[in-house]
Amino acid sequence: MIVATEVTMTSRRPAWVGGVLSLVMLMAANAAAHHSFAVFDHTRTLTIRGTVTRFQWTNPHGFLEMDVPQPDGSTKHYSVELTSINMMQRVGWRSNMIKAGDKVSAVVAPLLSGEPVGLGLEVTMADGTTKALPVPNVGSFKRATETQ
Amino acid sequence: MKTRQLVWSLPLVALAAVVVMQSGARAQSKPVSVPDITGSWERHGAGPGARAGGPRDATIPPPAPQPQLKPQYAKEWQDRIMAGRAADAKGEPLATNYTDCLPDGMPTMMGAMFPMEILQSRGQVTIIEEAFTQVRRILMDKPQKSFEDVEPGFYGHSVGRWDGDTLVVDTIGIKETVRFQNMPHSPQMRIKERMKLVSPNVLWNEITIEDPVVFEKPHTYTVAYRRMPDYTLLEYICEDNREYADDKGRQKIRIN
Numbered sequence: 001m002i003v004a005t006e007v008t009m010t011s012r013r014p015a016w017v018g019g020v021l022s023l024v025m026l027m028a029a030n031a032a033a034h035h036s037f038a039v040f041d042h043t044r045t046l047t048i049r050g051t052v053t054r055f056q057w058t059n060p061h062g063f064l065e066m067d068v069p070q071p072d073g074s075t076k077h078y079s080v081e082l083t084s085i086n087m088m089q090r091v092g093w094r095s096n097m098i099k100a101g102d103k104v105s106a107v108v109a110p111l112l113s114g115e116p117v118g119l120g121l122e123v124t125m126a127d128g129t130t131k132a133l134p135v136p137n138v139g140s141f142k143r144a145t146e147t148q
Numbered sequence: 149m150k151t152r153q154l155v156w157s158l159p160l161v162a163l164a165a166v167v168v169m170q171s172g173a174r175a176q177s178k179p180v181s182v183p184d185i186t187g188s189w190e191r192h193g194a195g196p197g198a199r200a201g202g203p204r205d206a207t208i209p210p211p212a213p214q215p216q217l218k219p220q221y222a223k224e225w226q227d228r229i230m231a232g233r234a235a236d237a238k239g240e241p242l243a244t245n246y247t248d249c250l251p252d253g254m255p256t257m258m259g260a261m262f263p264m265e266i267l268q269s270r271g272q273v274t275i276i277e278e279a280f281t282q283v284r285r286i287l288m289d290k291p292q293k294s295f296e297d298v299e300p301g302f303y304g305h306s307v308g309r310w311d312g313d314t315l316v317v318d319t320i321g322i323k324e325t326v327r328f329q330n331m332p333h334s335p336q337m338r339i340k341e342r343m344k345l346v347s348p349n350v351l352w353n354e355i356t357i358e359d360p361v362v363f364e365k366p367h368t369y370t371v372a373y374r375r376m377p378d379y380t381l382l383e384y385i386c387e388d389n390r391e392y393a394d395d396k397g398r399q400k401i402r403i404n
Contacts, residue, residue: 035391036241036399058387060249065404079404081390086262086278086382112239115403 035060037135040109040119044144048078048118049105055098057085064098064106064120080106080120087134102126109141182310183345186268188381189373191260192350207350212369221332221362228330235398243393245325249386251280253302253326254319255339255355260373265381273308273315278381284319292318295335302326304339317341334361349375 050068062082067075108118124130193208235242262278273286286308298305298321308317319339337359346352356368390402
């Protein structure tokens with residue numbers, strides 16, 4: 001049972017491309033986000049599967065707390081940071097969509113620091129439906145293909 | 149017979165008097181010539197790709213010009229922007245007011261990151277920004293105070309008046325820590341706004357920031373909002389803010 005798969009994607013762009021991109025990202029972020037998402041890895045995503053311990057419906061951000069079984073039989077706790085619940089509600093998210101005990105999976109942009117926190121990009125619920133999070137400038141997060 | 153007619157007609161006369169009095173009061177509090185801008189609004193024409201391709205939408209205002217700061221302040225501003233970019237590139241963003249869940253304040257809140265509600269009532273126009281539940285009160289037809297008489301805050305002291313179909317607002321008293329696009333400003337900053345419907349459902353707000361200490365010349369830009377006829381603002385409480393500034397001023401996340 002593989003429960004957490006990381007695929008690292010690296011790419012090298014000329015420095016000026018990065019400069020222009022970061023300027024554009026800065027402007028876009030200013031237009032739509034309160035908080036900097038620069039703490040999250042923009043070059044890879046992680047798919048985590050586990051059991052929900054709490055679906056926290058709060059501002060400034062919601063959180064999906066998950067216990068994720070590891071290959072060695074242990075359990076690792078992950079916090080999936082979501083957007084503002086106001087943004088989530090405006091695109092159809094509801095506080096009762098996920099409950100403690102649900103088996104879910106989430107595609108996250110992991111913290112660069114390596115700590116077990118990721119920015120949620122989409123969640124596949126217990127019933128199999130997948131719902132995206134309204135992350136501003138979501139295209140700046142490179143999706144890795146999950147391999148199991 | 150005459151008496152009975154009189155008895156019947158008395159309540160009618162009283163009713164008519166009430167109707168006349170009520171309509172008179174309504175006319176006094178809100179003249180018919182004042183545009184109705186009450187309701188929910190969202191930012192119109194902002195964000196990536198808003199102006200890309202296709203014929204130009206005349207209800208989308210032109211992009212903001214570059215602010216003209218005096219050299220010493222321009223340098224401070226530029227340095228701050230570059231430091232922010234370098235920190236982002238390292239994945240260690242600098243903490244901002246948002247890190248502490250502090251509201252935008254003026255004039256950033258008029259960028260309407262989240263929907264915004266305008267309420268017109270007697271003697272006051274109230275603007276509520278959903279994010280952080282920011283509230284500003286525009287006192288109508290009142291004189292502006294002097295800088296010395298206004299304590300610094302996030303929203304400042306605002307007075308307004310209708311100039312024909314345009315709501316003209318003057319705001320002073322913004323804290324120096326409350327910054328628009330990271331720009332420095334002095335206690336002498338004054339924000340002037342001109343709000344006008346450019347179509348039945350699109351409101352423009354031409355914002356001019358004056359600051360004789362920091363700016364070479366006033367900085368004017370326009371933001372647009374479109375009506376959200378069926379939207380009620382949601383509550384916004386910073387109930388569990390896991391972000392914090394570390395001892396080096398970097399934004400960090402508390403790990404639960």
